[in-house]
Amino acid sequence: MANTIPDIPISSAAFTNVNTLTGIVSGTALYLSNKSTSDILLQISDTQPASDSSAGEIMYQRPNATSLKGVTFGEATVWAKSLQSNNARISVQEAL
Numbered sequence: 001m002a003n004t005i006p007d008i009p010i011s012s013a014a015f016t017n018v019n020t021l022t023g024i025v026s027g028t029a030l031y032l033s034n035k036s037t038s039d040i041l042l043q044i045s046d047t048q049p050a051s052d053s054s055a056g057e058i059m060y061q062r063p064n065a066t067s068l069k070g071v072t073f074g075e076a077t078v079w080a081k082s083l084q085s086n087n088a089r090i091s092v093q094e095a096l
Helices: 020-021
Strands: 008-010 030-033 040-044 057-059 069-072 078-084 088-094
Touching: 008 020, 008 078, 020 078, 020 088, 030 078, 057 069, 078 088
Parallel strands: none
Antiparallel strands: 008 088, 030 069, 030 088, 040 057, 040 078
16 A cells, blocks of 8 residues: 555535645556545546536445545546535545
8 A cells, every 4th residue: 555645625616636636646546535425526637627527437425335436557637526515535545
């Protein structure tokens, strides 16, 4: 398991660049865990998605089997947005 880094906040207003907030380079394999009571929409893209975009995969609030997601090596930047009005939190670790 990679070193633990602080959870990152995920806004409901716009997509958050997960790679920038964690300092983990785009294209790195990742494990993501939704640690909040809000569902989170994930997109993999080179550019920031429009704030009203509904494309991507949902990380449901915990406890739920889909509150965990993996991002494979070589993929573009990971973007996340809370689907409820409150902000969410995710844990991100490099997949070793």
